[in-house]
Amino acid sequence: MAIAATDTAAAGHPALNGLTVLERGWLSSNNLLVHAQGDEAGAWLIDSGHLAHAPQTVALVQHALRGQPLERVLITHLHTDHCGGNAALQERFGAPIVIPPGQADAVRAWDLTRLGHDDFGQRERFTIAGTIGAGERWRAGGSDWEALPAPGHDPHSLMFLDAANGVLVSADALWANGFGLVFPELVGEAGFGDVAATLDAIERLPVRVVIPGHGAPFTDVAGALQRARSRLAAYVADPPRHARHALKVLLKYHLMEVRTQPLAELLQWAEVAPLVGRLWAGFGRHDSESPRAWSEAMIAELGAGGAVKLRDGVVVDA
Numbered sequence: 001m002a003i004a005a006t007d008t009a010a011a012g013h014p015a016l017n018g019l020t021v022l023e024r025g026w027l028s029s030n031n032l033l034v035h036a037q038g039d040e041a042g043a044w045l046i047d048s049g050h051l052a053h054a055p056q057t058v059a060l061v062q063h064a065l066r067g068q069p070l071e072r073v074l075i076t077h078l079h080t081d082h083c084g085g086n087a088a089l090q091e092r093f094g095a096p097i098v099i100p101p102g103q104a105d106a107v108r109a110w111d112l113t114r115l116g117h118d119d120f121g122q123r124e125r126f127t128i129a130g131t132i133g134a135g136e137r138w139r140a141g142g143s144d145w146e147a148l149p150a151p152g153h154d155p156h157s158l159m160f161l162d163a164a165n166g167v168l169v170s171a172d173a174l175w176a177n178g179f180g181l182v183f184p185e186l187v188g189e190a191g192f193g194d195v196a197a198t199l200d201a202i203e204r205l206p207v208r209v210v211i212p213g214h215g216a217p218f219t220d221v222a223g224a225l226q227r228a229r230s231r232l233a234a235y236v237a238d239p240p241r242h243a244r245h246a247l248k249v250l251l252k253y254h255l256m257e258v259r260t261q262p263l264a265e266l267l268q269w270a271e272v273a274p275l276v277g278r279l280w281a282g283f284g285r286h287d288s289e290s291p292r293a294w295s296e297a298m299i300a301e302l303g304a305g306g307a308v309k310l311r312d313g314v315v316v317d318a
Contacts, residue, residue, distance in 0.1 A: 026214055032045070033046075045061060046073075049085045051084035070089070077153075152184075174225070175224070188278075252302060276291050279291075
């Protein structure tokens with residue numbers, strides 16, 4: 001097992017034997033390699049990170065495979081930080097890619113607008129071998145796995161459970177200190193209720209270790225659920241708070257990709273980014289005159305918090 005973990009109980013947990021957790025940053029999701037056991041054909045990889053990190057992802061997976069073939073790549077959901085390495089992995093290893101069914105047609109047509117990739121720099125096309133839906137089961141790493149629905153952050157997202165060993169791959173449905181942005185709420189659709197239902201479902205599962213989409217694996221499942229519910233309650237009570245947080249996340253995410261950008265160019269990006277425009281129309285128009293002005297105010301808040309730095313008119317990721 002390879003883990004860059006802060007949870008020492010998780011780092012040495014026997015449930016993770018036979019797994020390699022490649023903990024990434026926040027631009028790229030974590031990657032989980034489930035090593036082949038016995039007469040299994042090869043290892044399975046869950047999630048592939050961001051396009052900007054694709055060469056690094058290939059190198060990390062190549063090293064972690066330790067000579068095993070890569071049999072399959074499973075994707076929890078199609079946000080760009082979870083599927084951006086697909087094409088590079090496909091080219092290097094020839095492994096088939098399997099995704100949740102909800103956006104399969106959009107992938108086959110390579111409709112970037114439907115996929116939401118226009119906002120987030122994912123433009124390297126990949127092909128899929130098929131889909132995997134909630135309730136489907138498979139065997140990998142000597143264990144039986146099941147795909148579980150995880151709507152909320154993304155309506156099509158899945159989690160993967162190895163019930164016998166108590167391992168849950170939670171993607172962005174549950175982190176040690178929260179969960180991913182609730183994207184449906186950002187575009188005028190219900191999502192907070194789905195987050196609550198997903199958290200309730202996790203609580204009923206026989207989970208000993210959670211491998212989240214971002215951050216180190218953890219064993220304090222009850223504590224994580226409590227923190228997630230507290231955050232959810234705050235968002236339900238004040239949806240504009242969630243929207244302001246979302247805009248900061250979008251700006252920070254963009255900066256993590258480009259690393260540094262003149263403020264005027266960053267604001268131009270925000271002005272034309274479809275999701276930023278929808279956020280402003282739904283939540284920001286009462287506080288600012290335009291998506292550009294609202295974004296500039298959020299950049300100032302990010303700077304005050306130390307998340308970015310502004311130097312001579314240039315914004316730098318911190």
